[in-house]
Structure formats: C-alpha cells, structure tokens
Amino acid sequence: MQQMALWKRLLIWATIALGVVYAAPNAFYARVEGHNDAAKLFAEGAGLTAEQQAAYDAWPEFLPSTLMNLGLDLRGGAHLLAEVQVKDVYKTRMDGLWPGVRDALRDIRDQVGNVRREPSAPDELRIAISNPEGMQAAITAVAGLAQPISSLTGMGEKDITVSQDKGQILVRLSEAEQAATDSRTVQQSLEIVRRRIDEAGTREPSIQRQGTDRILIQVPGIGSAAELKEFIGKTAKLGFYPVVRITQNENDTPGPRNFLAPSLDEKGLFYVLEETPVVTGEELTNAAPSFDDNGTPSVNFQFNVTGARAFGEYTANNVGKPFAIVLDNEVISAPTINQAIPGGSGRITGNFTIEESTNLAVLLRAGALPAELTYLEERTVGPELGQDSIDAGMRAAVIGMIAVVAYMVASYGFFGAMASMALAINIVLMIALLNLIGATLTLPGIAGIVLTMGMAVDANVLIYERIREELRQGVNPARAIELGFEKALSAITDSNVTAILTAIIMYWIGSGPVRGFAVTLGLGIITSMFTAVYVTRLIIQTWMAWRRPKTIVV
Amino acid sequence: MRLKLVPEKTNIDFFRAQFVTFGVSVVMVIASILLVFTMGLNLGIDFRGGTTIRTESTSPVDVATYRAALAGLDMGDISITEVFDPSFRPDQHVTQIRIEAAQGAEAVSPEGIATVEAAMEAVDPAIKFTSVESVGPKVSSELITQALLAIAAGSLGILLYVWMRFEWQFAVGTVAALLHDVIVTVGIFSLLQLKFDLTIVAALLTILGYSVNDTVVIFDRLRENLAKYKQMPLREMMNLTANETLSRTIMTATTTFIALMVLFIWGGDVIRGFVFAMLFGVVIGTYSTLYVAKNIVLFLGVDRSEKPKKERGTPSEYAHLDN
Numbered sequence: 001m002q003q004m005a006l007w008k009r010l011l012i013w014a015t016i017a018l019g020v021v022y023a024a025p026n027a028f029y030a031r032v033e034g035h036n037d038a039a040k041l042f043a044e045g046a047g048l049t050a051e052q053q054a055a056y057d058a059w060p061e062f063l064p065s066t067l068m069n070l071g072l073d074l075r076g077g078a079h080l081l082a083e084v085q086v087k088d089v090y091k092t093r094m095d096g097l098w099p100g101v102r103d104a105l106r107d108i109r110d111q112v113g114n115v116r117r118e119p120s121a122p123d124e125l126r127i128a129i130s131n132p133e134g135m136q137a138a139i140t141a142v143a144g145l146a147q148p149i150s151s152l153t154g155m156g157e158k159d160i161t162v163s164q165d166k167g168q169i170l171v172r173l174s175e176a177e178q179a180a181t182d183s184r185t186v187q188q189s190l191e192i193v194r195r196r197i198d199e200a201g202t203r204e205p206s207i208q209r210q211g212t213d214r215i216l217i218q219v220p221g222i223g224s225a226a227e228l229k230e231f232i233g234k235t236a237k238l239g240f241y242p243v244v245r246i247t248q249n250e251n252d253t254p255g256p257r258n259f260l261a262p263s264l265d266e267k268g269l270f271y272v273l274e275e276t277p278v279v280t281g282e283e284l285t286n287a288a289p290s291f292d293d294n295g296t297p298s299v300n301f302q303f304n305v306t307g308a309r310a311f312g313e314y315t316a317n318n319v320g321k322p323f324a325i326v327l328d329n330e331v332i333s334a335p336t337i338n339q340a341i342p343g344g345s346g347r348i349t350g351n352f353t354i355e356e357s358t359n360l361a362v363l364l365r366a367g368a369l370p371a372e373l374t375y376l377e378e379r380t381v382g383p384e385l386g387q388d389s390i391d392a393g394m395r396a397a398v399i400g401m402i403a404v405v406a407y408m409v410a411s412y413g414f415f416g417a418m419a420s421m422a423l424a425i426n427i428v429l430m431i432a433l434l435n436l437i438g439a440t441l442t443l444p445g446i447a448g449i450v451l452t453m454g455m456a457v458d459a460n461v462l463i464y465e466r467i468r469e470e471l472r473q474g475v476n477p478a479r480a481i482e483l484g485f486e487k488a489l490s491a492i493t494d495s496n497v498t499a500i501l502t503a504i505i506m507y508w509i510g511s512g513p514v515r516g517f518a519v520t521l522g523l524g525i526i527t528s529m530f531t532a533v534y535v536t537r538l539i540i541q542t543w544m545a546w547r548r549p550k551t552i553v554v
Numbered sequence: 555m556r557l558k559l560v561p562e563k564t565n566i567d568f569f570r571a572q573f574v575t576f577g578v579s580v581v582m583v584i585a586s587i588l589l590v591f592t593m594g595l596n597l598g599i600d601f602r603g604g605t606t607i608r609t610e611s612t613s614p615v616d617v618a619t620y621r622a623a624l625a626g627l628d629m630g631d632i633s634i635t636e637v638f639d640p641s642f643r644p645d646q647h648v649t650q651i652r653i654e655a656a657q658g659a660e661a662v663s664p665e666g667i668a669t670v671e672a673a674m675e676a677v678d679p680a681i682k683f684t685s686v687e688s689v690g691p692k693v694s695s696e697l698i699t700q701a702l703l704a705i706a707a708g709s710l711g712i713l714l715y716v717w718m719r720f721e722w723q724f725a726v727g728t729v730a731a732l733l734h735d736v737i738v739t740v741g742i743f744s745l746l747q748l749k750f751d752l753t754i755v756a757a758l759l760t761i762l763g764y765s766v767n768d769t770v771v772i773f774d775r776l777r778e779n780l781a782k783y784k785q786m787p788l789r790e791m792m793n794l795t796a797n798e799t800l801s802r803t804i805m806t807a808t809t810t811f812i813a814l815m816v817l818f819i820w821g822g823d824v825i826r827g828f829v830f831a832m833l834f835g836v837v838i839g840t841y842s843t844l845y846v847a848k849n850i851v852l853f854l855g856v857d858r859s860e861k862p863k864k865e866r867g868t869p870s871e872y873a874h875l876d877n
Contacts (some may be wrong), residue, residue: 073824081693084796224686226668306783355639376690384610385684385824392641392822400816404809410557411805445751447817447825451832454813461773465802472562491774494719495767500764501711506756509704513698514756521760553556 003541012534016425022432024521029304033067036060040250060452066435069204070220071516074390076218076383078228080157081376084189084213086182088371090123090173093181095276097125097145097160097171104141105129111137118168119256125171135455138169147174186213193217193232199240215373225378232373238364240311241273243322243334264330265351271324271331278314283307286362289349297357298349301364308344316340327360363377393446400425400450408457412464418539419460419532426456426524426531433523442516452524458495459532462488467554476550479543485537492529500526559808560801566795569789569852575845581737583734586741593744598751601698603655603691605667606636608648608725609674611681615647623677627669630654639677639823648684648823655691702753704738708762716766720773722797723854728769731847735838739831741829744855765808768843773851780858788856807840810857 003009024147025032034055048056059065072079098117103128106114113131120126129138139162144157159177163170173181190209197205197219206218247270254260254272261268285304286464292298303311312324315337324334324397325348332350352360404423407418430449434441467484477485503522507515584750597604617634624632642648653670667686674681689697707727717725736758743750776795785792796803814836818829 055765083692184714224683225688294609348573376693377688379687380683380685382610382682382684384682385608389822390818392824395641396819396821398814399820403812403816404717407557407809407812413556432705443822444756444828445823447821447829450813450817450821451810453808454810455764457809458767458802461802461805461809465799465805468801469798487778491771494774498712498715498766498770499763501715502708502759502766505704505708506759509700509707510752510756514704514752514759517753517756517760521763 003545004538008320008534009538012538013033015530016535017040019425019429019432022064022066022435023428024063025059025065026435029067031055032065035066036067064435066438068431069436069438069440070386070390071440071445072218072220072379072386073443074386074441076381076386076395077218078222078225079101079233079377079379080217080225081378082193082215082217082232082373083376084186084211084215085372086185087123087372089181089185089255090178092370093173093360094123094125094171098276100145100170100185101125101127101142106137108137108141112141117257123172127169127171128167129169132167135164135326139164142169142171143250148175148181159495163248174549183215185370186215189373190215192369192372196231197228200458202546205247212452214376221383223380224377225380229375232369235295237328238284239277239326239485240279240316241277241316241324241326243324244272244274246271246322246334258324261324261326261329261331263334265333271334273324273331279303279307279311281364283310286363287361289354291336292347292349292482296349297352297354298345298347299352299357299361301345303344305344308342311344311346312340312342316342376467389443393443393450397446397453399449400453404453408460412554413461414462414551417452418543419457419464420535421458422460422531422536423453423541425535426527427453429527429531430520430523433527434520439519439523440516441520444514444517448517448520448524452528455499456524456528456532459488459492460536462491463536464554465533471552471554477549480554481540481544482523485533489533492533496525496529560804562801564797566793566797566799566800568793568848572845572849576845576849579734579842580847582738582741586737589741593747595740595750596746596747597690598749599652599655599687599694600752601694601701601750602695603689605653605655605686606835607651607653607667607670607683607687608685609651609681611647611678612645612686613647613678613680615649615678617649618647619677620651620674623673624651624670626759627673629666629670632670637823639826641820641822648762648821655689655694697752701752704759705762708759709733712762712766716770716773719770719858720777723835723851723856725849726819726854727792727850728773730850731769731839732762732765735835736759737859738838740834742834743831748830749827751827753825754831757828757831760832761839764832764836765839765842768806768839769847770791771802772796772799772843773847776798776851780856784858788858789852794853796848798846803840803843810836816820 004012022170032281033059038048038052038056041052042056082283102115102117105112109115111131112129112134114129116128116130118126118128120241127133127138127142143158143160143162146160146162148156155174157174159174161172161174163172186209190207193215194205194207197207197217204220208215208216210216217228217232219228236463241261244254248268250260250262250268250270252260252270252272257275258272259275261271261273283304284301286302288300290298290300319337319339322334322336324330324331332348348360380483401423403419405416408419408423410416412419427449430452439445463484466488467480469482470483471477500522505519506518507522585655595743601762605824617636620634621632624634633652634825635650635652637650639648651670651674653666657776662870671683674683709732712732713725713729716728739761740750742748743754772795775798776792779786779791779798783794786794811833814833818826818833
C-alpha cells in the first residue's frame with residue numbers, strides 16, 4: 001500500500017499538534033482564566049499579590065492562553081437590542097441652524113423685514129418674514145448657508161433644502177444629509193454606549209452595530225438587563241441656558257420657544273429657560289471631580305474652542321443676569337454672571353457628595369447620547385442557569401462521545417476504534433478552531449458539537465462501507481482500503497458541501513442562538529472532512545505499514 | 555463479531571408499495587399544512603413578542619399560588635408552567651412564566667417585569683429569576699421573516715448545488731424530500747403544540763442539511779451506477795443503489811440518532827425542543843431519502859442518452875478491479 005508523501009504526513013501531524021496546543025487551555029478553564037486576569041493586571045502596571053502571582057504562574061507563559069468565549073446563555077449576562085431614534089438629532093440640527101439663519105436674514109432686513117421663528121415639527125425650521133415680497137431673496141440667502149456634503153453617496157449635494165411653504169420659509173435636512181446624519185448618530189451612540197459600559201468595568205462586553213440604526217449590546221456577568229439599561233440610559237445631558245424668569249408655579253406656561261425646568265435642590269422652584277442652550281455638554285473637552293473654595297465636592301469642566309467662544313461672548317453680554325446649568329432637564333444651579341468668563345473653563349457646584357461629583361464627571365466625559373434609545377429586545381440569563389446548561393452540555397457531550405464510540409467499535413471493530421480516534425481529534429480541532437477565530441460557544445453550539453459527533457463519523461462510514469464492498473469482491477486489503485477512500489470521496493464532498501451551504505445560510509441570515517449553532521456545525525463539517533479523509537487514512541496506513549496484515553475485517 | 559443492523563446483502567424493493575408510501579407522505583404533508591392553519595403553532599416570544607421569565611426556587615412550586623400572586627397585576631395574559639427535568643437537583647423547582655405582549659406595545663416595560671418579580675418574591679422568598687427574555691413586536695415580526703427566508707434560501711442553495719452536480723430531476727427530488735421533512739416536522743410541532751421559536755428554525759435548517767446529505771449520497775451512487783449499467787431499467791437500478799447504500803444510510807442515521815438521543819435525555823430542558831425537532835428530523839429524513847426523493851426522480855425520469863464526453867462501455871477506472 002502506498003504511503004502518503006512525507007510532507008503530507010508531517011503536515012497532518014503538525015495540524016493535529018497545533019490543534020491540541022490551541023484547544024488545551026479550555027481543559028484547564030479556571031486556571032487559565034486566573035492566569036489571564038493576573039496577566040491583565042500585570043500589563044496594566046499593577047503589582048501582583050502573592051495570590052495573583054500564584055494564579056499567574058499556574059499556567060506557563062509560552063502556551064496559548066486564549067479561552068473559548070462563552071455565550072451569555074452559558075456564563076450568564078444581559079443582551080439588549082436597542083434602536084437609536086435617529087430623528088431626535090434633526091431637532092438639534094435645526095436648533096443649531098437657527099442663529100445662522102437669523103443672522104443671514106438680518107443682513108438683508110431691508111428686503112425681508114422682521115424675521116421670526118415659527119413653531120414647527122421637530123425636524124424642520126419654519127421662519128416667517130414680515131415682508132412677503134422679499135421671500136425669494138430670503139430663500140436665496142438661507143440656501144446660501146447650505147454646506148456641500150462630503151460623503152461618497154451624497155457627492156455634490158447640499159446638507160439642507162430650503163423651500164417656501166404656506167408663506168413661510170421651510171428648512172429641512174436634505175435626504176443625503178439625513179442618511180449621513182443617521183449613520184453618524186448611530187456611530188456616536190455606539191461609542192458612547194461602549195464608553196459607559198467600559199466605565200462599568202465588566203468583562204468582555206460586546207457592542208455591535210446591527211443594521212442601519214440598531215445596536216446590539218451583550219454584557220456577560222451583569223445581573224439583569226434592567227441594570228444594564230440603567231447604565232446606558234443615564235443621559236447626563238448638560239447645557240447652559242439663558243434664564244427667562246424664575247417661578248414657583250409648576251404649571252406655568254413658559255411661552256413659545258421656552259421651557260420649564262425644576263430645580264434639583266430647591267423643591268417648588270422652577271426656571272423658565274430659553275430652549276436654545278448657549279453651550280451644551282457636547283462641547284466639553286474635559287470634566288473632573290474637584291472641590292470648591294468651601295471644600296464641598298464639585299466638578300471642574302473645560303470647553304473646546306467654539307464652546308469657549310460662545311460661553312465667553314454670552315457671559316460678556318449678560319453680566320448681572322442669571323444663567324442655568326441644566327443636567328437632564330433639572331437645574332443644578334443658576335448662578336448670576338459676575339463678569340465675562342473668557343477662558344472656557346468653569347465649575348459646577350451643587351449639593352453633591354464626593355461619589356456624585358465623581359459620577360457626574362464620568363458621565364460628562366463620556367458625553368450625552370445624541371439620541372434616545374428604545375429597546376426592542378432584552379434577554380437576561382442568570383449565572384446559575386448558565387452553569388446548569390454548561391453541566392448539561394458537558395454531560396451530554398461525554399455520554400454522546402462514549403455512545404458513538406461504542407457503536408462504531410461494535411460495528412467496525414478495530415477500524416471503528418480508529419474512526420473514534422479520528423473523531424476525538426476532530427473534536428479537539430473543532431475546539432481549537434473555535435478558539436482561533438474567537439467564536440462564541442453557546443448552548444445550541446454545544447448541541448452542534450454533539451450532533452457533529454454523530455454526523456462526523458458519516459464520512460468514515462461511507463469509506464468503510466466502500467472498503468467492505470471491495471473486500472467482498474476479493475480485492476486485497478491494501479488495495480481495498482485505497483479504493484474505499486478514493487471512491488467514497490465524491491459522496492463525502494457532495495454531502496458535506498451541501499451541509500456547509502446550510503450552515504453558511506444559517507449564519508448569514510440567523511442571529512443569536514442560530515448563529516452559535518451554525519458556527520460549530522460548519523466548523524465541525526470542515527474538521528470532520530479533514531479527520532475522516534486524511535487523519536483516518538494516515539492512522540490506517542501507519543497501522544498497515546507496521547502490521548502488514550494479510551487479511552482485514554472491517 | 556460485528557454488530558450489523560443491515561445484513562450484508564439486501565434486496566429490498568423500495569418501490570413495491572410505492573403508492574402507499576408516497577401516498578402516506580403526501581397525506582402527511584397536507585395534514586401538516588392543514589394543522590398549521592387550523593391549530594396553529596405554539597409560537598415562542600421570538601415570533602410573537604412578549605416576555606418569558608424562568609424562575610427557580612428551593613421550595614416546592616405551587617403553580618396555583620404563583621398564579622394567584624400574579625392575577626391581580628393586570629399584566630394581560632400570563633401563563634405559568636412548571637418545568638421538570640431529570641437533571642434537576644431534588645430541591646430545584648423551576649417554572650416558566652409567560653407574559654403576552656400588549657397590543658402594539660414595545661417589549662414589556664422593565665417596570666412590568668419588576669412588578670412581576672416583586673409579586674413572586676412576596677409569595678416565595680427563595681425564588682430566583684434565572685432568565686428573563688423580552689421581545690418587542692417589531693423584532694418578532696422581523697424574526698419570522700428572517701426564519702422563512704432562511705429556510706427558503708437554504709432550499710434554494712441546495713437546489714442549485716444539486717442541479718449543478720447532478721441532473722435537474724435529482725435537484726427537484728432532493729428539494730421535494732427536504733420540504734417534505736421540514737413541513738412534516740412543523741406539523742408535528744403544531745400537533746403536539748410544542749413551543750416553536752428561533753432555535754427550532756435552526757433545527758429545521760439542520761434537518762435540511764442532514765436530509766440532503768443522506769439523499770445526495772444515494773444520488774452519488776446512482777450516478778455511478780448509471781454509468782456502469784447502461785441497460786438496467788431505472789427502477790431496478792434505484793433499488794440496487796438504495797440497497798448498496800442501505801447499510802451506510804442506517805449506520806449514519808443510527809450514530810446521529812444516538813448522539814441526539816443523548817442530548818435529548820441529558821442535555822437539559824432548555825434545548826429539549828430543539829433536540830426533539832432534530833431527532834424527529836433524522837427519522838423522517840431517512841424515510842424521505844428512501845421513499846420520497848427517489849420516487850420523484852423515477853417519476854420525472856432521467857435522461858440516459860449518451861453524453862458526448864463520456865466513453866462508451868465500462869469506465870476504465872473500474873477495469874483493474876479483478877486483478
């Protein structure tokens with residue numbers, strides 16, 4: 001019987017050896033996890049306690065230490081699918097546009113007369129002018145403010161559209177700009193969600209964009225989805241607003257383009273504020289907890305250049321008037337402006353505890369979510385259920401392996417044992433591959449592995465049945481084995497390609513549990529082809545070359 | 555001594571009762587479709603929206619007490635079922651609470667879940683909530699589309715591949731057998747009113763993959779035999795092919811069945827429905843391989859005229875067999 005070429009044999013053994021090395025850490029899960037945690041601390045420059053050092057030394061440095069990612073259903077944690085209300089941003093954009101529009105129209109006051117912003121839908125800007133003849137000039141002037149969009153799809157288009165509607169000027173975001181804004185909003189929300197969850201310090205959160213306006217958040221080890229939502233939902237929307245008047249009537253009508261905000265500390269005190277803020281938290285470059293001159297906790301902040309200029313201008317023009325520092329629609333404090341503040345830095349004082357001031361600084365740094373998030377789907381799995389699932393999965397895998405091996409040995413004797421060896425190698429390679437590509441193991445994934453055990457031997461069965469047929473026709477053993485492998489190959493290929501096809505489709509279309517299953521199933525098919533066609537062949541050939549049997553019984 | 559489920563040489567006529575077997579298949583498919591339309595499916599929250607809460611307690615569960623605790627909450631339709639599993643510890647009492655989604659609302663509000671949890675804790679202080687899942691109607695309707703799309707895309711992909719590798723008649727036969735398997739499995743879920751969720755769709759796709767695997771192996775052999783025995787009638791040749799590969803068909807079905815059976819018994823209650831679907835699928839998939847796919851190919855006929863590329867007579871690769 002022809003031996004395989006030496007390089008082929010070496011390559012197969014090397015692949016198996018690599019598989020074993022990469023799968024190994026999972027056999028010592030707790031130990032490697034301890035090592036990795038200690039290594040992470042060490043890398044961050046922290047000194048290690050004796051205990052941590054022991055954990056670090058428990059796993060040799062030169063071995064791979066990547067562990068299989070366990071899905072939320074196995075380790076416990078929360079899963080949230082959030083939708084970003086991208087339209088929220090349009091209002092902010094319109095509010096931001098208004099001062100520029102007002103100034104542009106003011107420059108041609110002799111043509112358009114008085115200019116007034118009218119109440120409108122949140123995603124548009126409506127402006128009335130007192131001199132209707134000047135409408136065309138007004139539209140031209142406002143359209144002159146439009147900026148070209150520098151995105152790939154919106155080449156040559158402007159960011160706003162200006163038209164005449166019911167005797168008013170109507171300004172809206174152009175469609176191309178809406179698309180660009182939406183994309184930016186989701187990206188920004190994603191970043192902020194990521195930062196907030198990172199601040200919470202949980203292990204390996206996964207935050208991904210899904211579709212056009214959705215964010216999938218998966219955080220292992222967190223108690224419940226509600227807790228996670230609380231983390232993300234803290235808006236910390238900071239703004240500095242001009243104060244119109246102070247009232248004690250909570251049903252006070254604030255008047256057009258104003259709003260009513262309660263005071264945080266003084267119950268029953270309300271502020272009527274202008275709707276357009278002077279500066280917002282988005283223009284902060286830094287915020288840090290500190291203490292004011294009296295030693296009470298406060299937060300120091302620093303604006304960026306545009307924020308500093310706007311703040312400086314406003315304070316210079318409004319000396320002696322109060323302005324309100326508003327956090328999440330509550331007035332933290334409303335100091336009176338004593339003098340212009342040109343440097344762009346300041347301090348927020350309130351009745352904070354040290355912890356509150358620290359949290360506020362963190363939230364301000366992380367920035368506000370640009371738009372509201374609504375939650376479409378939320379799932380929490382407790383760690384107890386996860387552990388139960390791991391136990392059940394492991395038990396099933398071990399029993400399944402024993403059962404399949406017993407059946408294969410009963411059916412094919414010694415050759416069955418060789419196929420079982422290949423099956424064991426198959427499982428090891430599968431785990432190694434899962435590790436290498438950083439796939440996540442879920443409970444359906446474990447089911448996929450157990451199912452692979454049953455289906456992986458199919459290729460061996462095909463080969464063995466062929467060998468039997470050849471032997472029955474009186475072909476000599478070595479030749480029968482060779483022919484068996486040769487002739488079974490087309491059936492193996494066809495059946496596996498179709499199976500991989502379904503796995504790919506499952507992965508492509510499915511989500512969550514379906515994906516986890518598709519990954520293990522697909523990988524299982526690939527590794528089982530390798531082990532059935534190459535590894536089993538190698539084992540049998542090695543055995544044949546060693547024992548040189550005259551007859552074989554398959 | 556070898557364990558052999560199938561004797562070395564079999565000579566079963568798979569077409570002898572073809573009108574009965576094929577008729578049974580047709581009836582099963584029609585019955586399944588009717589069942590789904592009349593009895594409907596017990597859709598999980600993935601597809602219908604709503605909330606499920608899994609509770610675990612060390613004290614014995616009295617479903618009536620739980621139900622009474624939740625009755626006054628005005629949360630809409632709430633159902634409570636106790637879960638049993640051989641792998642549970644003696645003091646592990648598990649229930650599954652399901653809250654229907656209110657019409658047109660988003661996923662059940664966190665306050666709603668908190669209210670239910672508080673009410674449960676009041677009657678059973680030892681209770682723990684090991685899993686809470688909420689799906690809003692927007693997502694659930696998307697998931698339905700996604701699931702149907704997955705099955706359709708899977709079938710189409712297989713159709714194209716089998717068509718490419720074999721003749722179109724084989725592709726039609728394969729896909730007919732696949733749809734037969736999937737539809738009858740869905741029918742069983744409707745008949746037994748088992749929970750039908752996203753993982754069941756994954757199971758259906760696996761059945762698709764398994765069943766096609768089985769069918770393709772027989773077709774592969776059939777193609778080989780078509781080249782080998784030019785004069786044999788198609789029906790006889792199919793029987794020969796099926797008998798030749800029968801041992802393998804049964805062998806693979808058995809190993810897969812064993813692995814799944816182990817999962818079914820010891821894999822825990824969380825994936826039991828999923829495993830049941832596949833278990834059923836392996837049985838029906840094996841049946842359809844032997845009794846549906848071939849029948850359709852026989853019915854459609856195969857073009858056996860000589861292809862210009864192929865040599866006449868016995869292909870040379872088998873010539874040296876007798877040496």
